[in-house]
Amino acid sequence: MKLSAFGEKFSAGAGILSLMEDLGRAMTDGETIMMGGGNPGHIPEIQEAMRRRLLDLAADGQALRKLIGIYDPPQGDHDFCQALADLLHRLYGWEISGENICLTSGSQSAFFLLFNLLAGKTPTGGVQKILLPLAPEYIGYADLGVESDLFVSVRPNIEEIGERFFKYRVNFDEISIGPDIGAICVSRPTNPTGNVLTDAEIGELFRLAREHDIPLIIDSAYGLPFPGMIYTDAVTPIWERHLVVCMSLSKFGLPAARTGIVVADAPLIRLLSGANAVINLASCGFGAMLATEIVATGEIIRLSNEVVKPFYQRKMEQALAAIEEQFTDFPYRVHVPEGAMFLWLWFPDLPISSRTLYQHLKQRGVVVVSGDYFFPGLAPGWRHADECLRITYAQDEQDVRQGIGLIADEVRAVWKAAAP
Ligand code: PLP
DSSP states (O other), X not given: OOOXXXXXXXXXXXXXXXXXXXXXXXXXXXXXXXXXOOOOOOOHHHHHHHHHHHHHHHHSHHHHHHHHHOOXXXXXXXXXXXXXXXXXXXXXXXXXXXXXXXXXXXXXXXXXHHHHHHSEXXXXXXXXXXXXXXXXXXXXXXXXXXXXXXXXXXXXXXXXXXXXXXXXXXXXXXXXXXXXXXXXXXXXXXXXXXXXXXXXXXXXXXXXXHHTTOOEEEEOTTSTTTTOOBOSSOOOOOOOTTEEXXXXXXXXXXXXXXXXXXEOOHHHHHHHHHHHHHHHSSOOOHHHHHHHHHHHHSHHHHHIIIIIHHHHHHHHHHHHHHHHHHOOSSOOEXXXXXXXXXXXXXXXXXXXXXXXXXXXXXXXXXXXXXXXXXXXXXXXXXXXXXXXXXXEOSXXXXXXXXXXXXXXXXXXXXXXXXXX
């Protein structure tokens, strides 16, 4: 088979695919402790709310016909988009209507469309890129460009906090936006670190976007208004013409329903809908139909604040306590866990690379993700990028505790082996 350059991107050699296969195997072998993936936890109260809604839809002939038998328009389920626009206006005063919202098959496919609409070769022969102003950033962006080298990213400032924590801060001194930048993108909270960019950082990025007339894309897959997995002081969600806010129903508890949501200026929404029509014909309406009622009533906000957020916050606190108890006699720091469902561990001066540590841990029966995957677009040569691991605390608490114990044993063994 003779593959195109596009085909080669998806062949088995692509880094992220081999990682995904590794994670997939670990998920199904029944023995490995899975602290690598991004699957949300299973929250009984959310599942019960969705079960009731599904039964109601199934019992209503007309609703069922729509649920399984009708293509939605390319922009997505009209009732859902309208209900969400109303909710966002009520909550935050955003001046939007249904015309500002487009649904995609998971937000992952929204990023594929947005990045390739805004970066790559230009009609005038130039090249545009997506600026990731703070690396590390979401691994899932890395391979989304139809063309290679779609990203340019910037090393952050590291603020050490107390003995055991640190926080990345956007290094604005290193950010320069030339005509080759098509958009800026940040995840907030950030996957992999759990960082929540401050309102001041977002404000400055927004100012830069407006000044250069490019969009600032804010990936709110874990953030506001749902699933609301933010454990720090309140942050203010903003939307204006230069902002593109991407949301998802996945981390609220519906990853299989594949519902991504883009809030943007109407012309960009029309462009996205067109691209969505070409690639998918129609958006998947399943998640939208399941969620329209709780969006219209605002119940999705109550469930996010009172059920989803405490579920993860408790798990985060337990994982952190296990780390403090078990990570003894070797150097480490944890990124302040301000949101999402990950802990980002930094082992300063670790004698082996995080990729090798990942292999050792796999042999011990715990799967994590090596930190070096999370620096798409960053010039090589920053040792810090090889000193970090991402662990997920969304799954079973006993497993997480045991996994943390195995990480501690292995890091201790690595330091011992390197001792003179
Ligand atoms: N953005 C971030 C930061 C993520 O972590 C993920 C998935 O893990 C996504 C986007 C994509 O999620 P989905 O396609 O399920 O909406």
